[in-house]
Amino acid sequence: MAFAGKWNFDRSENVEEFLIAAGAPPDAAKQAISLTGSVEYSKSGDSYLVKTVSSGGTLERTIQFGQPFEMEIPGYGKKATVVGSNEGGKLVFRGSGADKITETREVQGSTMVVTLTKPGVAVAGKSFFSKA
Known part of the structure; x- marks a missing residue:
């Protein structure tokens, strides 16, 4: 798994x-972009552990592809039901219901790019991470 590690x-x-543009309150969006930190991936059987450590705290999620789970959307101020999948080596998390935000994580060389998209929103948000 190309994502394994920190x-x-x-x-x-x-x-x-x-x-x-996706509907987050401006103050929450500003707070979300002020967060810095790291994300760590590990695999255990059919599950993946995703540990995020930021200036806002630590969050650990266990994910099984194809199984819905609840995820807080940083800066959006709410939780969404999300289904994760591996699509051509990319980790893709799709929200359901009114919050159809898609988060795509892709490794490009020594950089992981996280792209946020939503139907009807012209701009995509991207975050870049370097392998620790």
């Missing part, structure tokens, strides 16, 4: 703009 946050592009 990744440190480097920078973001258009995340605040994306969150506001």
Whole structure:
């Protein structure tokens, strides 16, 4: 798994703009982009453990592809039911219901790019992480 290990946050592009266009309150979007930290991936059987450590705290999630789970959307101020999948080596998390935000995580060389998209929102938000 190309994602295995720890990744440190480097920078973001258009995340605040994306969150506001997707319906997040401007103050929550601004707070979300101020968070820095790391994310760590490990695999255990059919499950993946995703541990996020940021200036906002630590969050651990166990994910099984194809199984819905609840995820808080940073800067959006709410939780969404999400289904994860592996699509061509990319980790893709799709929200359901009114919050159809898709988060795609892709490794490009020594960089992990996290892209946020939503139908009807013209701008995509991106965060970049380097392998620790």
